[in-house]
Amino acid sequence: MSDTLNRTALVYAECADGKLRRVALEALGAARRLAGDGAVHAVLAGSGPAAALAEAAAELAARGAGVVHVIDDPALARFAPEAFAAAIGAAAAAVQPSIIVLGHTAAGRELAPRVAAALHGGHVADVTAIEITDGGGDAIFTRPLYAGKAFERLRFLPGAPWIVTVRPNNLPVAEPVPSGSEGTISALPYTAPALWTTVRSIVGKASGRADLAEADIIVAGGRGVRSAEGFAPLEALAQVLGGAVGASRGACDAGYCDYALQIGQTGKTVTPKLYIACGISGAIQHLAGMSQSRVIVAINKDPDAPIFGVADYGIVGDLFEVVPRLTEQFQRI
Numbered sequence: 083m084s085d086t087l088n089r090t091a092l093v094y095a096e097c098a099d100g101k102l103r104r105v106a107l108e109a110l111g112a113a114r115r116l117a118g119d120g121a122v123h124a125v126l127a128g129s130g131p132a133a134a135l136a137e138a139a140a141e142l143a144a145r146g147a148g149v150v151h152v153i154d155d156p157a158l159a160r161f162a163p164e165a166f167a168a169a170i171g172a173a174a175a176a177v178q179p180s181i182i183v184l185g186h187t188a189a190g191r192e193l194a195p196r197v198a199a200a201l202h203g204g205h206v207a208d209v210t211a212i213e214i215t216d217g218g219g220d221a222i223f224t225r226p227l228y229a230g231k232a233f234e235r236l237r238f239l240p241g242a243p244w245i246v247t248v249r250p251n252n253l254p255v256a257e258p259v260p261s262g263s264e265g266t267i268s269a270l271p272y273t274a275p276a277l278w279t280t281v282r283s284i285v286g287k288a289s290g291r292a293d294l295a296e297a298d299i300i301v302a303g304g305r306g307v308r309s310a311e312g313f314a315p316l317e318a319l320a321q322v323l324g325g326a327v328g329a330s331r332g333a334c335d336a337g338y339c340d341y342a343l344q345i346g347q348t349g350k351t352v353t354p355k356l357y358i359a360c361g362i363s364g365a366i367q368h369l370a371g372m373s374q375s376r377v378i379v380a381i382n383k384d385p386d387a388p389i390f391g392v393a394d395y396g397i398v399g400d401l402f403e404v405v406p407r408l409t410e411q412f413q414r415i
């Protein structure tokens with residue numbers, strides 16, 4: 083094994099609504115560490131306003147992607163796994179990477195195993211930490227298991243390409259490179275494969291809220307909020323803090339909010355800097371999705387609620403009294 087990592091890395095630069103997702107820059111940061119002195123490439127796939135792709139490509143080039151391969155094709159206008167996996171495949175054929183890094187998002191989770199199978203590579207999903215070892219010659223990937231109760235540390239055997247997905251909000255974003263050393267941007271030829279599925283239309287909810295998976299601050303409500311209207315104080319607190327609103331499955335099942343807000347084993351996995359759990363008991367399935375948050379504040383009127391077991395700060399009290407008071411205090415800052 084070589085003394086330093088000297089590998090070619092490829093990043094799948096995922097976009098949402100024409101903009102780079104933050105996890106794409108976290109993946110780029112990981113790829114730069116993993117490549118060591120090797121080359122770092124990024125693939126940007128989409129179709130739409132050329133200006134949006136150009137802006138995203140420029141940001142990647144300014145943050146250390148040596149070459150940004152842009153694939154602009156009508157087949158990539160909407161997410162279709164076969165089309166996007168083929169786009170990554172086209173970039174992989176051009177670059178011959180030994181490492182491919184994607185965000186552990188809904189799209190990344192769909193694409194990474196397809197790419198790994200196509201390239202006969204190994205796959206490590208949901209990585210939360212990367213340790214460069216062996217004097218820079220190897221890397222160990224950490225991923226949570228059993229709803230965050232255990233951690234698995236894995237390394238790849240030499241040979242096959244490494245396909246890695248990184249959990250949003252866990253790894254630092256790639257820092258900008260000095261002016262003058264930005265990467266280049268080039269168009270990559272691409273032939274869309276036959277698609278097994280067609281997206282006819284997307285019915286989205288215009289929530290205007292921050293994306294839960296990438297939010298730095300989350301105010302989450304459980305069955306303790308008692309109604310859809312009960313979420314109003316949580317919304318107000320989230321707004322003052324510039325955060326997003328999430329929920330337990332208990333709150334979703336009760337019809338207080340949309341399932342898109344559900345956090346936990348069968349919902350979203352989040353790792354914000356601050357997680358404020360309001361009226362959430364702390365069932366193991368909920369903890370699975372939020373226990374890795376950096377600071378957890380729990381507000382619950384039951385002092386024995388299990389959520390206090392993972393909380394850094396606990397407030398025993400009625401959320402309808404505590405949350406508005408917190409909002410009031412934060413408004414003054």
Ligand code: FAD
Pocket residue numbers: 303304305306307329330331332333344345346347348349350360361362363364365366367368371381382383384387399400401402
């Ligand atoms: P409860 O357990 O009913 O807790 C409500 C809490 O609110 C209580 O602790 C109570 O003391 C407190 N409270 C009430 N009123 C107030 C007040 N005024 N002020 C302050 N506190 C108050 N759950 C998830 O969250 N996410 C998942 O992804 C998920 N996946 C699951 C998958 C499976 C296979 C199964 C079996 C379950 C799953 N669940 C999941 C459900 C989970 O087991 C719990 O039922 C659920 O998390 C409970 O939600 P809750 O904490 O909001 O409700």
